[in-house]
Amino acid sequence: MSRLQIQGLTKAYGPNRVVDSIELTLQEGEFVSLLGPSGCGKTTTLRMIAGFVDPNEGSISLDGQVISAPGAVLPPEKRGMSMIFQSYAIWPNMTVAENVGFGLKLRKLPGEEIRKRVAEILEVVQMGHLAARYPAELSGGQQQRVALARAIVVKPAVLLLDEPLSNLDANLREEMRFEIRRLHDEFRITTVYVTHDQSEAMATSDRIAVMNAGRIEQVDAPHMLYTRPRTRFVAGFIGRTNLLPAQLRNGEIGFGGIAMQAGQVPGSDTAAAGDILVSVRPQSIGLHRAPPGGGAPVLEGVVAQRTFLGETWDYVVRADGSDLRLRATAPPLQIHDVGERVWMEFDPQQMAMVV
Amino acid sequence: MTARRSGWLARFEPVTLLWIALIAILLFLVAFPLGKLLVVSFETRGTGEFTLMNYVSAYGRSRYVDALVNSLLLGLLSATMSVVMAVPMAWAVSRTDMPFKGLTWAVVLGAFILPPYLSAIGWILLAGPNSGFLNIAWRAITGLEDPLFNVYSFAGLALVIALNAFPLVFIFVKSALDLVSSEMEDAANILGAGTWTAMRKVSLPLVWPAIMAGFIIVFLEAIALFGTPAIIGIPARINVVTTQLWQFFEYPVRVEVAAAYAMPLLLITAGMIVVQKLMLSRKGYVSQTGKGGERRPIKLGPWRWVAFAWCAAVGLMAVIAPLFVLLQASFAKAWGRGLAWDNLTLANYRLLIFEHDMAMTSIWNTIWFSASAASIAVVLALLVAYIVNRRLVPFGEALGFMAMAPFVIPGIVMAIGFYAAYASPPFALYGTAVIIILAFAARFLPIAYANSSSAIRAVHPEMEEAARILGSGRLHAIWMITAPLVRKSLLGGWLIVFIVASRELSAAIFLVGPRTRTMSVLLYDLSEAGNFEVLAAFGGLLLVVTMVFVGIGMKLVGRDFMLRRN
Ligand SMILES: Nc1ncnc2c1ncn2[C@@H]1O[C@H](COP(=O)(O)OP(=O)(O)O)[C@@H](O)[C@H]1O
Ligand SMILES: [Mg+2]
Numbered sequence: 001m002s003r004l005q006i007q008g009l010t011k012a013y014g015p016n017r018v019v020d021s022i023e024l025t026l027q028e029g030e031f032v033s034l035l036g037p038s039g040c041g042k043t044t045t046l047r048m049i050a051g052f053v054d055p056n057e058g059s060i061s062l063d064g065q066v067i068s069a070p071g072a073v074l075p076p077e078k079r080g081m082s083m084i085f086q087s088y089a090i091w092p093n094m095t096v097a098e099n100v101g102f103g104l105k106l107r108k109l110p111g112e113e114i115r116k117r118v119a120e121i122l123e124v125v126q127m128g129h130l131a132a133r134y135p136a137e138l139s140g141g142q143q144q145r146v147a148l149a150r151a152i153v154v155k156p157a158v159l160l161l162d163e164p165l166s167n168l169d170a171n172l173r174e175e176m177r178f179e180i181r182r183l184h185d186e187f188r189i190t191t192v193y194v195t196h197d198q199s200e201a202m203a204t205s206d207r208i209a210v211m212n213a214g215r216i217e218q219v220d221a222p223h224m225l226y227t228r229p230r231t232r233f234v235a236g237f238i239g240r241t242n243l244l245p246a247q248l249r250n251g252e253i254g255f256g257g258i259a260m261q262a263g264q265v266p267g268s269d270t271a272a273a274g275d276i277l278v279s280v281r282p283q284s285i286g287l288h289r290a291p292p293g294g295g296a297p298v299l300e301g302v303v304a305q306r307t308f309l310g311e312t313w314d315y316v317v318r319a320d321g322s323d324l325r326l327r328a329t330a331p332p333l334q335i336h337d338v339g340e341r342v343w344m345e346f347d348p349q350q351m352a353m354v355v
Numbered sequence: 356m357t358a359r360r361s362g363w364l365a366r367f368e369p370v371t372l373l374w375i376a377l378i379a380i381l382l383f384l385v386a387f388p389l390g391k392l393l394v395v396s397f398e399t400r401g402t403g404e405f406t407l408m409n410y411v412s413a414y415g416r417s418r419y420v421d422a423l424v425n426s427l428l429l430g431l432l433s434a435t436m437s438v439v440m441a442v443p444m445a446w447a448v449s450r451t452d453m454p455f456k457g458l459t460w461a462v463v464l465g466a467f468i469l470p471p472y473l474s475a476i477g478w479i480l481l482a483g484p485n486s487g488f489l490n491i492a493w494r495a496i497t498g499l500e501d502p503l504f505n506v507y508s509f510a511g512l513a514l515v516i517a518l519n520a521f522p523l524v525f526i527f528v529k530s531a532l533d534l535v536s537s538e539m540e541d542a543a544n545i546l547g548a549g550t551w552t553a554m555r556k557v558s559l560p561l562v563w564p565a566i567m568a569g570f571i572i573v574f575l576e577a578i579a580l581f582g583t584p585a586i587i588g589i590p591a592r593i594n595v596v597t598t599q600l601w602q603f604f605e606y607p608v609r610v611e612v613a614a615a616y617a618m619p620l621l622l623i624t625a626g627m628i629v630v631q632k633l634m635l636s637r638k639g640y641v642s643q644t645g646k647g648g649e650r651r652p653i654k655l656g657p658w659r660w661v662a663f664a665w666c667a668a669v670g671l672m673a674v675i676a677p678l679f680v681l682l683q684a685s686f687a688k689a690w691g692r693g694l695a696w697d698n699l700t701l702a703n704y705r706l707l708i709f710e711h712d713m714a715m716t717s718i719w720n721t722i723w724f725s726a727s728a729a730s731i732a733v734v735l736a737l738l739v740a741y742i743v744n745r746r747l748v749p750f751g752e753a754l755g756f757m758a759m760a761p762f763v764i765p766g767i768v769m770a771i772g773f774y775a776a777y778a779s780p781p782f783a784l785y786g787t788a789v790i791i792i793l794a795f796a797a798r799f800l801p802i803a804y805a806n807s808s809s810a811i812r813a814v815h816p817e818m819e820e821a822a823r824i825l826g827s828g829r830l831h832a833i834w835m836i837t838a839p840l841v842r843k844s845l846l847g848g849w850l851i852v853f854i855v856a857s858r859e860l861s862a863a864i865f866l867v868g869p870r871t872r873t874m875s876v877l878l879y880d881l882s883e884a885g886n887f888e889v890l891a892a893f894g895g896l897l898l899v900v901t902m903v904f905v906g907i908g909m910k911l912v913g914r915d916f917m918l919r920r921n
Contacts (some may be wrong), residue, residue: 050820051824052820052823075823075828075829076820076823076824077524077823077824077825077826077827078826079824080826081824082824082825083820083824085817085820085821086817087815087817089815089817089818089820089821089842091821091822091836092838092840093839093840102822102825103825103826106729106825106826106827107826150821150825152823154826160824195468253359
């Protein structure tokens with residue numbers, strides 16, 4: 001359980017800065033996800049933390065000691081970390097118990113102690129009865145549990161996971177997601193978890209670092225990322241949203257002919273002025289058949305398109321007098337026909353100004 | 356737990372040193388002999404002055420030019436014959452309900468294992484013009500004077516080569532046909548094409564590149580082959596490039612002329628292999644890998660017995676008949692008297708095993724030369740494959756390229772290169788075991804490399820990384836994780852190199868000394884002496900040695916470990 005600090009970390013392949021000046025600090029025992037689309041540099045970042053890739057700039061330190069810097073990289077085997085790979089990398093020539101005991105053996109623990117700890121951890125991941133099996137005889141989910149046991153049993157300073165669930169089918173993925181979080185709650189190992197799946201990141205993490213094109217766009221708790229996205233990318237990547245061009249003038253934000261106090265909209269920088277973007281979540285828009293009362297900003301429009309998704313209706317509404325098309329969701333029983341006139345009610349508290 | 360700040364020395368990783376060492380070894384094994392061959396061909400003997408006279412000597416006589424033409428014709432004829440034999444077999448095994456497919460496989464494997472010079476000797480016993488069994492039977496039946504078939508002829512030579520080389524075409528074509536899904540034929544059927552039309556218009560065109568690739572490989576085998584042309588061609592006065600090269604090595608040895616004379620062989624081989632690679636990678640044929648696709652054997656009805664008869668006939672001629680007469684001769688007092696109780700003897704074997712001064716030595720030589728060469732080739736290939744596949748150094752591909760280079764060098768050319776480079780001082784390796792072992796290792800390095808490379812690729816790098824992050828160093832991880840995982844396929848590679856090295860003749864014959872003769876060379880010596888009973892017995896011993904190792908391979912690695920196409 002250690003504090004991991006990443007400063008200005010950069011990796012370039014040729015002119016390509018695939019990881020670009022990353023800053024991130026993990027507190028002891030914290031679980032942080034690197035979340036981003038495929039190719040954004042997550043794996044490269046993780047492999048730099050593990051010591052498999054040398055950085056071009058910046059540094060990584062563990063409990064205050066630099067373990068990676070350009071030209072000075074502590075090899076992976078000396079870092080006291082563990083890693084879970086996308087391919088699981090369970091060694092097919094060893095039994096489950098031998099796989100799990102490998103790291104303990106390297107730490108020169110007495111045989112009796114190794115057996116005891118292997119048995120314990122296999123119980124924790126519910127694999128005790130399969131200790132003598134070979135990996136080829138295991139299902140994907142069971143292999144994943146072996147990989148977890150093998151990584152945790154050595155009590156690593158930091159646990160690294162690279163898209164560990166991407167090879168599992170949907171049901172199992174959901175189950176293992178909770179399993180991983182449960183193990184974290186039990187052992188409190190400082191953890192970096194790489195994934196491109198936002199619900200996976202949300203279910204497991206204390207904080208999520210959203211990455212895009214080699215950079216970290218925002219680091220925050222899952223609900224904060226959703227409600228207070230700070231960039232256009234984060235707003236679009238986490239959940240669905242309407243990104244509306246707006247104007248910020250005299251402390252007021254205006255779009256489509258309505259205006260609201262900028263101070264009411266989180267994340268807005270009232271000092272700025274000019275063209276801005278606001279993110280409006282579809283479920284924060286109230287749909288009404290008649291003009292609603294109250295002082296909330298309202299836009300009038302016509303339903304252009306609708307899709308029933310089971311849990312919600314998904315409406316696209318074209319606002320009058322502008323070419324704004326907004327997505328809005330409504331419960332299954334709230335039915336509007338295409339072409340029907342509706343009033344959209346906005347809640348400034350649930351909007352966010354993004355860059 | 357702090358990282359070392361390191362200067363240039365620490366950046367100079369051990370793997371860089373290894374890389375340099377490997378480059379040096381590969382230069383020594385591959386590039387230097389080849390370079391030396393080229394240089395020597397332009398040098399005056401003794402003085403080392405530049406000259407073109409070697410080329411003038413090499414091509415100045417019509418006999419020498421004729422030999423070159425003969426080689427090319429022989430190559431074309433053998434390759435054509437191989438295609439004619441093998442394509443129907445491959446089609447029948449891959450696509451139809453022909454009975455006894457296992458037997459056909461056994462025949463192909465048998466022809467693959469039988470060294471060419473042994474099938475040549477078998478065919479001399481079968482179709483020698485005067486006393487060959489077939490011709491004697493023919494005369495007895497028809498009462499005619501002329502032989503049915505004279506093996507000492509151009510056609511005879513080509514047929515014997517084809518009967519030994521057709522498995523190469525078979526393997527290429529069968530693996531291509533295996534990828535053609537029945538739906539492709541169905542699509543033709545539904546448009547009105549019958550079975551035969553569908554085969555002619557759809558299946559065969561799809562595997563056309565594979566047929567051509569097999570044709571080229573047999574062609575190259577045939578023009579680089581020494582044993583069969585020497586055993587059949589020399590008595591028949593058919594001179595080809597390889598036998599002519601051998602004559603340049605008769606006293607006084609004229610390496611420089613041989614080097615010049617070997618150039619076309621080298622250029623043709625390299626050129627054809629490039630052509631073959633291009634052909635196999637042509638885009639238009641990608642569809643044959645069309646995925647999935649159900650595969651149903653075509654019902655041949657009564658024709659399936661015709662297909663079987665064809666396979667059986669080829670098998671009879673390629674393996675069963677020659678092997679049978681060889682064995683008969685090896686246990687005979689006089690082979691011409693055929694099978695009879697009073698003709699049986701163990702004397703031939705006894706002579707070889709207990710009395711002959713070279714026979715047992717040559718067996719021992721063959722085993723330890725081949726084993727050493729296989730070990731060197733596999734270790735070298737493994738290191739190169741590891742470095743290349745794991746991208747441990749920039750320009751690793753250069754290593755891979757050098758390891759594959761001997762693939763385009765005919766064995767006989769390689770041997771002359773080794774002779775030119777290492778026979779004389781300062782190395783003075785002529786007549787030593789070392790020069791043979793190194794030449795074998797170099798010659799078969801591509802086989803070992805292809806094998807190691809696919810073995811390494813099959814082990815995900817994360818397997819090793821998982822060990823490293825848990826605290827094991829790079830070498831420890833390789834030893835604990837990667838090595839056990841590639842062991843079996845490496846063993847297969849080792850055995851294949853061992854087996855092909857143990858029957859190698861065309862490289863060995865130029866490099867052996869009086870005490871370093873291998874079985875294949877001794878067999879050739881015996882064939883010149885003309886005592887066919889002892890010769891056949893020695894062939895029997897050679898086969899036993901080969902079969903032992905083939906058997907070990909099948910047991911440890913899998914039944915078809917020699918016929919996998921890679
Ligand atoms: N060894 C390498 N050489 C060149 N480019 C690389 C290398 N490794 C990764 N990249 C590139 O870096 C980018 C980020 O890769 P990666 O970290 O694997 O992304 P992610 O894990 O987020 O999908 C990709 O565009 C990839 O092509
Ligand atoms: Mg990745």
